[in-house]
Amino acid sequence: MPTKRLNGSEMLIEALRLEGIKVIFGYPGGAVLNVYDEIFKQNYFRHILTRHEQGAVHAADGYARASGEVGVAIITSGPGFTNAVTGIATAYTDSIPLVIISGQVPISQIGTDAFQEIDAVGISRPCTKHNFLVKNIQELPRILKEAFYIAKSGRPGPVLVDLPKDISATYGEFDYPQEVSLRTYKPTTKGNSRQIKKVVEALKIAKKPLFYIGGGAIISNASNIIQQLIEKTQIPALETLMARGIIPDNHPCLLGMVGMHGTYAANMAMYECDLLISLGARFDDRVTGKVSEFAKYAKIVHIDIDPSSIGKIIDVNFPIVGDLKNVCKDILHFIEESGGYDKNIIKEWRDLLTKYKTTHPLKYNDSSEILKPQWVISKIGEILKDKALVVTDVGQHQMWAAQFYPFNFPRQFITSGGLGTMGFGLPAGMGAKLAKENKIVINITGDGSILMNIQELMTCVEQKIPVINVILNNNYLGMVRQWQSFFYENRFSHTDLSLQPDFVKLTEAFGGKGYRIETKEEFEEALKDAIHSNIPCMLDVVIDRMEHVLPMVPGGAPLNKMILE
Amino acid sequence: MEKRRIISVTVINEHGVLSRISGLFAGRGYNIESLTVAPIPETDLSRITIVTNGDAKILEQIIKQLHKLIPVLTVTENEDFLEKEMALIKIPIEEDIASIEVLCRAYSGHVANANEKYIIVAITDKPYRITSFLKAIKRFNPKEIIRSGVVALERY
Numbered sequence: 001m002p003t004k005r006l007n008g009s010e011m012l013i014e015a016l017r018l019e020g021i022k023v024i025f026g027y028p029g030g031a032v033l034n035v036y037d038e039i040f041k042q043n044y045f046r047h048i049l050t051r052h053e054q055g056a057v058h059a060a061d062g063y064a065r066a067s068g069e070v071g072v073a074i075i076t077s078g079p080g081f082t083n084a085v086t087g088i089a090t091a092y093t094d095s096i097p098l099v100i101i102s103g104q105v106p107i108s109q110i111g112t113d114a115f116q117e118i119d120a121v122g123i124s125r126p127c128t129k130h131n132f133l134v135k136n137i138q139e140l141p142r143i144l145k146e147a148f149y150i151a152k153s154g155r156p157g158p159v160l161v162d163l164p165k166d167i168s169a170t171y172g173e174f175d176y177p178q179e180v181s182l183r184t185y186k187p188t189t190k191g192n193s194r195q196i197k198k199v200v201e202a203l204k205i206a207k208k209p210l211f212y213i214g215g216g217a218i219i220s221n222a223s224n225i226i227q228q229l230i231e232k233t234q235i236p237a238l239e240t241l242m243a244r245g246i247i248p249d250n251h252p253c254l255l256g257m258v259g260m261h262g263t264y265a266a267n268m269a270m271y272e273c274d275l276l277i278s279l280g281a282r283f284d285d286r287v288t289g290k291v292s293e294f295a296k297y298a299k300i301v302h303i304d305i306d307p308s309s310i311g312k313i314i315d316v317n318f319p320i321v322g323d324l325k326n327v328c329k330d331i332l333h334f335i336e337e338s339g340g341y342d343k344n345i346i347k348e349w350r351d352l353l354t355k356y357k358t359t360h361p362l363k364y365n366d367s368s369e370i371l372k373p374q375w376v377i378s379k380i381g382e383i384l385k386d387k388a389l390v391v392t393d394v395g396q397h398q399m400w401a402a403q404f405y406p407f408n409f410p411r412q413f414i415t416s417g418g419l420g421t422m423g424f425g426l427p428a429g430m431g432a433k434l435a436k437e438n439k440i441v442i443n444i445t446g447d448g449s450i451l452m453n454i455q456e457l458m459t460c461v462e463q464k465i466p467v468i469n470v471i472l473n474n475n476y477l478g479m480v481r482q483w484q485s486f487f488y489e490n491r492f493s494h495t496d497l498s499l500q501p502d503f504v505k506l507t508e509a510f511g512g513k514g515y516r517i518e519t520k521e522e523f524e525e526a527l528k529d530a531i532h533s534n535i536p537c538m539l540d541v542v543i544d545r546m547e548h549v550l551p552m553v554p555g556g557a558p559l560n561k562m563i564l565e
Numbered sequence: 566m567e568k569r570r571i572i573s574v575t576v577i578n579e580h581g582v583l584s585r586i587s588g589l590f591a592g593r594g595y596n597i598e599s600l601t602v603a604p605i606p607e608t609d610l611s612r613i614t615i616v617t618n619g620d621a622k623i624l625e626q627i628i629k630q631l632h633k634l635i636p637v638l639t640v641t642e643n644e645d646f647l648e649k650e651m652a653l654i655k656i657p658i659e660e661d662i663a664s665i666e667v668l669c670r671a672y673s674g675h676v677a678n679a680n681e682k683y684i685i686v687a688i689t690d691k692p693y694r695i696t697s698f699l700k701a702i703k704r705f706n707p708k709e710i711i712r713s714g715v716v717a718l719e720r721y
């Protein structure tokens with residue numbers, strides 16, 4: 001490609017065009033005025049003006065999670081950047097590929113405590129995969145290319161490019177690299193064959209093998225191959241919160257979600273298995289419970305693209321570094337090459353787990369007086385099934401959504417798992433809807449969480465992004481209240497949210513449609529109306545205040561010690 | 566088992582790389598006993614030598630986390646490092662210089678500077694030898710002591 005003379009802002013636009021970016025999210029300010037001027041002039045991509053920088057980053061994040069592509073957000077220096085930090089950290093803990101462009105004060109003013117100067121590279125260092133401060137216009141094309149490459153390769157993550165204002169106006173030669181080759185960064189994508197063969201040997205003789213599927217399976221687009229592996233072997237599988245949707249909901253081998261609010265069958269399987277095969281999971285403390293008791297009868301296989309995940313929490317017998325999809329293909333290949341798999345060997349194990357599943361299903365006591373949150377989620381699932389993407393905020397509603405929605409495909413469930421960021425749902429839902437316009441996007445939220453980024457309703461209305469928000473309204477910070485009920489003798493310190501805005505009027509004030517719902521009939525009617533109306537909606541659903549998320553493994557307890565009732 | 570460990574890291578010599586490394590140690594609660602950095606001649610790399618302590622598991626994590634940083638090229642942890650450290654000690658001129666020189670000779674050190682008020686003694690040796698030298702030199706009332714931190718090179 002012949003080089004062109006462009007200024008920094010033009011280079012950025014060109015790079016975004018060459019990367020095939022279709023939507024970006026952002027919020028302007030002094031340090032990015034030059035960039036915004038170029039955004040005004042171009043028509044390669046759509047820019048969505050959010051109403052808060054946190055919203056912009058969550059929206060880019062939701063876009064990335066729904067599409068599997070890199071999400072892009074642009075923000076200004078100082079407060080613009082600090083507002084974005086929660087969004088960046090949320091993406092970082094869930095390994096979501098983002099490129100964040102932040103404005104910075106001109107190079108000559110860096111270090112002078114200039115107006116709206118903050119050390120963005122310093123602040124974001126622990127919550128980005130990598131970050132850059134652009135100090136010279138000639139570096140900009142390479143830095144942008146590397147930013148996209150680093151964000152999406154290996155274990156993905158957010159990358160920040162901090163762009164000083166003067167650089168955004170300085171001219172230089174634009175020669176966008178075709179390829180990236182970083183001598184210090186070469187993620188391993190192919191698993192070690194000898195090690196994989198050993199895993200296959202272990203798998204063939206295990207009497208109680210178990211697949212433990214994590215968010216890495218979504219990132220690696222490994223759903224198909226994992227399903228093949230399960231078809232072939234009939235080995236039971238469980239999913240973490242981040243992996244919901246990898247295995248279709250009604251699959252006989254699926255035991256459900258594991259962990260603090262996992263199913264009885266999944267948690268017992270984890271406790272009793274003799275070979276645990278971790279497929280892109282990272283042994284988070286919300287999954288393991290008490291580490292010394294975790295899968296204590298099992299040999300452990302850990303497949304992960306990030307070597308630092310392996311052996312970090314749990315000692316591993318078979319570590320395999322590589323891209324999950326490739327490794328699963330190899331596992332399948334070696335199973336066939338070595339004469340297939342004898343399913344009879346795990347018959348007893350499967351029978352036992354099926355018994356667990358039938359004797360201890362997820363359950364709740366429905367009521368004719370008051371709506372139960374689990375009923376609400378199940379109803380949404382019944383009505384929308386595969387037509388919806390489900391986004392959540394953080395709290396009890398998130399767990400009920402994870403437990404009771406019948407997920408059937410990867411990227412159908414979008415939630416902040418690692419950081420657990422309240423306020424994620426609405427903006428992430430916005431991004432997800434833009435990525436998958438033919439899906440209905442439902443944000444399951446709480447009366448606490450929804451207020452944390454409620455301003456994004458304005459963006460939804462303005463940009464005609466019809467996210468349907470369902471508040472499971474318990475007039476509490478419910479999840480915290482649940483802990484206070486179980487472990488603090490009902491001292492509900494600062495969790496009572498009895499005083500609330502009128503969510504219907506609030507939504508209408510933004511130009512959306514609101515519904516207050518107290519009965520099953522009202523709910524069904526409102527949901528259908530909301531789907532039909534095709535504008536941003538808020539369903540304020542009054543639910544049983546004192547409902548608990550169960551089962552629950554108390555923090556620090558082993559997985560087989562669940563509170564069931 | 567908690568143990569003293571030496572990790573040698575080569576990095577691309579770019580803006581902010583040291584803060585990435587020190588920030589990683591600080592943020593994850595790993596100890597730094599000493600840290601030295603200098604460019605490797607005729608390259609765009611720097612070599613960082615870190616002395617830390619921790620058990621095998623922590624050490625493994627430190628190494629993996631260091632590897633994960635984009636500008637890090639290699640991370641070496643080796644039982645067989647040749648280690649050297651330097652110390653400078655400022656001592657009032659009134660002290661018994663003859664005895665100080667004898668002590669210095671025992672530790673292959675020397676008087677590197679002298680003026681009307683102080684002498685400065687320089688010594689280069691293994692870290693534990695420096696520690697015992699510093700113990701011995703105490704009775705000459707050192708005014709200031711400065712250690713350089715460890716540099717280390719694999720023997721093979």
Ligand SMILES: Cc1ncc(C[n+]2csc(CCOP(=O)(O)OP(=O)(O)O)c2C)c(N)n1
Nearest residue numbers: 395396397420422446447448449477478479
């Ligand atoms: C930004 C942020 N602040 C605080 C918390 C701690 N927290 C976790 S769940 C929760 C309660 C959420 O309440 P609500 O949104 O009403 O959902 P519910 O649990 O009632 O379904 C809180 C405060 C958090 N996860 N994120």
